[in-house]
Amino acid sequence: MQRVLIIGATSAIAEAVARIYAKRGARLFLWGRSSSKLQAMADDLGVRGAVAVGHASLDVNEIQEHASMLDRAWNELGGIDVLLIAHGTLPDQHQCEIAVDIALREFATNATSTIALLTLAAQRMEQAGKGSIAVISSVAGDRGRANNYLYGSAKAAVTTFLSGLRQRLSHHGVNVLTIKPGFVDTPMTRDFKKGALWAKPSAVASGIVNALDKRLSSVYLPWFWQGIMIIIRSIPESIFKRLRL
């Protein structure tokens, strides 16, 4: 039986992942912000087959509380096989350009909090000598673009941090998975016009669980984003700076 801790559990993508584990009869601990949403999600996962579902709410920016929260999750589950970090916000890039405090707060939510969580969780996982850490980064972290480079740079920090962490933990039996979704139809992207490139959270979730099962290092979801990002990364900066994409 798998023991799964999800941070940012009420995210649409994370909830879809949790349903897959519930169906497998996993034990879960959900960490989110809204206790009514967490309770509704826990009831649902119980009906779907989860053996036990605990939950607790905490804003990830309350970094001083991370350690006690992680202790609680570790104790309740009796150890952790899969840690998924999924929380995130999509900042208004324009606001980030005119207000330093907004830019830094958004960077904290999307990067600093995740780095703090990973630092503590890695110690525990390293000690256990097994399990997987998966973090939802983004294709946006592969290259900065004018219309969302605050978000992109936060995801780039996470991606790079994970790459180093992966090297370190690979000697200790712990797999580290970087998840790079493209466009996903979730509350985060509610106001975007959706087209053919958009994926459903359930499809991305099965890709995530599949990558976890196979202990992959990094995955683009859906797969075709790998090709798109190879092209985008290969454009010389002198040309890229003039593009509108």
Next chain:
Amino acid sequence: MRRVGRSWGRYPVTTEQVVTLLDRHAPLPQPDHGFALPIGNARSYGDSCLNDGGTLYAIRGLDRFIAFDPTTGILTCEAGVLFSDILDLVVPQGWFLPVTPGTRFITVGGAIANDVHGKNHHRAGTFGHHVLAFELLRTDGSRIRCSPDEQSDWFSATIGGLGLTGVITWATIALRRIASPWMSAESHRFANLDTFFELSQASNQDYEYTVSWIDCAAQGNALGRGLFSRANHAPNPSDAPASPPRQRIGVPVTPPLSLINPYSLRIFNWLYYHRQRKSVRHDTVHYQPFFYPLDGISDWNRIYGPKGFVQYQCVVPPTAAETTMRELVRTIGNEGGGSFLAVLKQFGAKPSCGLLSFPREGTTLALDFPLGDQRTLPLLDRLDAIVADVGGAVYPAKDARMSGPSFRKYYPSWEAFSRFIDPGLSSSFWRRVTE
């Protein structure tokens, strides 16, 4: 998000602001565009799930189970849970939906708001008969817990209430026990309408599910010929394959013209009728192809071309059933219209529990008409006149065109119902038939 809306018939085309509901405990967001209307999975055919110029509350985001007791089969879930999700959960545990329409891609809220019926109407009544309780969230923020004995007036206004009394946030339903996912089914070829009524009469007692397909193109002595299907849930057959047959093909694009025309129809109907060589066939079939033959073809509604189609479903009372059905089928056949699937079924005597529920004792006929064909709308008006004359009714869930006077004649309790309408809600359908 603004969207261009379409229901299953791809007609009419509307524009509305869509707001997805994600948390059943949260109050309803105030619409910034006119009236609001809850929308489930948009499997209604016409405009009853549309709200042109207004707001839609997308309920699919409320898709959580709340509780399920596998010993009693009592299920509580949020209103946006799909029937397909319920089946995936409960069939392996020996339970089945008490009533299901011909598609499993509908929500629990949509099933209540149209008080849907299935092939077992003569035994089980409508979906509303199996609803034990639900919560209604009004736009003023109040919440009404409804059941047959709590706020029962709100209960019966909301069942079949077309989404107008408030948003159903969750519901509790009673499931039906099954021994296996398999059905033991029989198909009988019948030569005309008289034989249909005889077969139906003879089957209602011993078969939980009955339905017929008829060939609308056949006239004269063969008027109303077709295939009669009857079935029961089967015990677990020893030789059953482990999983249902996988069949999911799709219609990827809308063809520029309707593929349905008098020629293709006549050929299809002839082939369908003669497909079965023996006059009786027995089969053990999985519940999916049995109940949901069309769910295997995604976006099949596109075959009618860019103009879309309307479905017409009426019910006529038992005393007038035989003569009226004959008249309806003859009128349709004379026009060369009619459809791939003309479906005929006898409803049972159990009165529906909703103020505006469509099902009532008698015989029901349902068929599709392409809107590209100019004869369609005048023909449907003629059918309406026939149905109204004998005190029948037409199903709003499948309607995009009935007139206000026809609606009010079919549903005399519409005025009593109006008192329960949430002042913040309205639909394209409701404005069309009452204004």
